[in-house]
Amino acid sequence: MARKRPSIQQLAQTQLGYDDLRPGQEAAIASILERRDTLAILPTGSGKSAIYQLAAANIPGSTIVISPLLALQKDQVDSIEEIDVGQAAVINSTIAASERTEIFDRWQNGEIEFLFLAPEQFNQTDTIEQLQAAPPSLFVIDEAHCISEWGHSFRPDYLRLGTVIEALGHPPILALTATASPPVRIEIIQRLGMENPQIIVKGFDRPNLRLAVENYDDEDEKREIFLKRIQQLTKPGIVYAATRKLAESLAADLNQVGVQAIAYHAGLKTKAREQAHNAFMSDEAEVIVATTAFGMGVDKPNVRFVVHYNISDSIDSYYQEIGRAGRDGDHANIILFYTPDDLNLRKFFSGGGKLDTEKIFELIETIQQQSEPIRPKALKPFVDLSTSKIKKILNHLELVGVVEALPTGAVIANQTAPDLKHAVEEVLQAQERKTKIDRSRLEMMRGYAEVQDCRR
Numbered sequence: 496m497a498r499k500r501p502s503i504q505q506l507a508q509t510q511l512g513y514d515d516l517r518p519g520q521e522a523a524i525a526s527i528l529e530r531r532d533t534l535a536i537l538p539t540g541s542g543k544s545a546i547y548q549l550a551a552a553n554i555p556g557s558t559i560v561i562s563p564l565l566a567l568q569k570d571q572v573d574s575i576e577e578i579d580v581g582q583a584a585v586i587n588s589t590i591a592a593s594e595r596t597e598i599f600d601r602w603q604n605g606e607i608e609f610l611f612l613a614p615e616q617f618n619q620t621d622t623i624e625q626l627q628a629a630p631p632s633l634f635v636i637d638e639a640h641c642i643s644e645w646g647h648s649f650r651p652d653y654l655r656l657g658t659v660i661e662a663l664g665h666p667p668i669l670a671l672t673a674t675a676s677p678p679v680r681i682e683i684i685q686r687l688g689m690e691n692p693q694i695i696v697k698g699f700d701r702p703n704l705r706l707a708v709e710n711y712d713d714e715d716e717k718r719e720i721f722l723k724r725i726q727q728l729t730k731p732g733i734v735y736a737a738t739r740k741l742a743e744s745l746a747a748d749l750n751q752v753g754v755q756a757i758a759y760h761a762g763l764k765t766k767a768r769e770q771a772h773n774a775f776m777s778d779e780a781e782v783i784v785a786t787t788a789f790g791m792g793v794d795k796p797n798v799r800f801v802v803h804y805n806i807s808d809s810i811d812s813y814y815q816e817i818g819r820a821g822r823d824g825d826h827a828n829i830i831l832f833y834t835p836d837d838l839n840l841r842k843f844f845s846g847g848g849k850l851d852t853e854k855i856f857e858l859i860e861t862i863q864q865q866s867e868p869i870r871p872k873a874l875k876p877f878v879d880l881s882t883s884k885i886k887k888i889l890n891h892l893e894l895v896g897v898v899e900a901l902p903t904g905a906v907i908a909n910q911t912a913p914d915l916k917h918a919v920e921e922v923l924q925a926q927e928r929k930t931k932i933d934r935s936r937l938e939m940m941r942g943y944a945e946v947q948d949c950r951r
Contacts, residue, residue: 503528510552511578517542519697523669524550527633532668532689534639534676537698538818544571545669547635550669551608552580556632559590559663560611561656563638564791565589568611581608598627606654614652618870623662623902630663639670640811641893642897643682650826652904656906657688659902665690673818674699674811678932699814703821706950708943710833717832721745721804722752728828730754730781732800735807735816737837739786743802746784759785774878797824802830806837807945809936813943833944838937850888850926854880855919858888859908868905891922894899 503521507513519541523535527550537543551558562568568585575583584598584607601607602625610631616622636642642653660668668689669925673932711717734749736742739760751754756779759771766788768788774780775796783789801820807813808824813831821827861877862869871883871885878885892898895918898906912918943950 501569505551506549507545511545511549511579513545516545520546522693522695526693526695527667527669529552530667532687532692532693533755534670534675534680534683534692535673535687536680536685538697538699539700547633548575548578548580548609548669549668550600551633551635554632555627556666557602557605557607557629558633559608559626559631560609560616560635560637561653562611563613563641563653565613565761567637567791570794571611572609573707575609576601582606582609583609585611585698586622587613588615589612599869602626603629607627614656615914617652617655617659617902618904620903623659626663628831631666634660634666634668636668636670639672639683639687640675641678642670643679649881651890654686654890655900655902655904657686658900662690662902663735668692673879674814676811679811685818701818701821702822703826704817704829704853706829708819708833708884708950710944711832711834715832717834718745718748721802721832722748725749725754725782725802726752728802729758729799731775731778731795731798732782732802733790733798733816733819734784735803735805736781736786737802737805738820741804742786746782749782749784754782755780756782756784759783759789761786787812787816790819793819793821795819797825798822798827799825800828800830802828802832802903804832806831806833806940808933810939810943811936813940823883829836831944838941849900850884850923851921852919854878855888855892855922856915858885859915859919860893862906863908865907868901868903868907870903870905888922891916893919894925894932 501509503524504516507516510616518901519535519537523533523546524532527870534544535546547558547560551685560571564573565587568587572583583603586595586598598607602610636656642656665688668687670683670687670689680694709720725732734745736745738764742760746756746758757771757774759768761920763771771783775783798820801817803813803816807816816831820829857878861874871889872882874885875882889900892905893900895913896909897912897915897918899909901904
């Protein structure tokens with residue numbers, strides 16, 4: 496008589512030590528065990544990593560996990576080492592070539608269950624070849640909102656993951672995120688080439704978070720009360736500021752009034768960012784004052800407050816950022832220090848980065864002159880644009896069929912390209928739509944700040 500297969504709840508108990516799975520976890524695991532493409536949108540702190548850990552441990556073959564940050568990859572590998580679900584390894588820019596070779600050898604020998612990669616690793620031509628030699632049985636995209644231009648943490652390198660997945664034979668896809676509005680969901684599904692996906696969305700309410708907004712018209716008064724409030728609040732906590740300069744000056748002011756604060760932003764050198772991150776995670780620093788460069792995937796259970804000195808660019812961003820508080824289930828304070836002038840700064844940010852018709856044609860012409868695929872970085876000397884803007888234009892040009900993108904990120908002209916003038920108009924219209932969406936999202940954030948009813 497065939498032995499009855501353990502239930503997902505039983506597997507969670509024996510393999511992860513979980514007494515119970517949270518809403519959405521079991522449904523997502525069941526979907527993956529049925530080999531279905533799955534998009535799971537679950538609240539922050541709801542154990543999204545447990546979904547792929549348990550599903551992967553109970554299907555044959557190995558798992559690729561796309562994870563955007565080095566610190567997040569390390570945390571995820573460390574957590575896997577503490578449970579009995581298989582070996583984990585990470586390939587990123589910090590490891591030596593010899594170690595990289597050894598990890599791929601172990602992958603091909605079936606010794607590694609979970610291989611963590613940032614999407615930028617596919618810039619290296621051998622990455623796809625190494626993985627094709629032993630294709631994965633599950634392809635996980637963590638922080639999947641990064642794939643969407645409508646999302647709040649857009650990462651251009653995420654966009655070619657659909658091409659990568661196809662090159663690996665389209666294993667089942669698991670896309671995980673805490674926030675994805677309907678336009679973002681649609682784009683995640685389209686960009687990844689998900690086939691008849693199971694979409695699992697669970698409630699976003701976090702009752703242990705106390706939501707508050709404090710209104711100010713005067714910047715000096717706002718800063719003075721902000722410093723007093725941070726002194727009073729239970730630590731540790733996170734403060735978000737709109738600019739790098741402001742993050743540094745607020746951290747300096749907090750230190751002057753006796754709060755152990757440290758600044759964090761993308762302008763710091765890698766070592767300085769790591770030191771700031773580690774100081775906060777180990778409670779050496781009471782407060783980290785950061786731009787939005789900090790926080791993705793940070794799983795520090797005892798964060799007692801998240802304070803925004805400036806308004807966020809959208810409700811999605813705000814939800815992601817405040818979700819870093821109170822993950823231990825205890826109460827945490829969420830405070831937005833709001834001045835209407837902050838909206839002007841956000842409008843300025845959202846209005847930047849407009850695309851220029853002449854530059855788009857220049858880029859197309861340069862690509863058409865190439866006999867071999869060319870990488871975005873290599874296009875920089877031919878057009879006066881930043882690499883990030885080149886990638887943004889190329890993503891649009893791929894969507895309208897002017898160029899073809901390879902899994903490595905290199906592009907080549909499409910031999911059956913549509914009318915170029917019409918294609919460029921479509922690219923410009925897409926940019927205009929994005930600007931309008933950004934503005935409407937900011938208006939929703941303003942509504943949150945100014946509403947007189949329940950903000951929850």
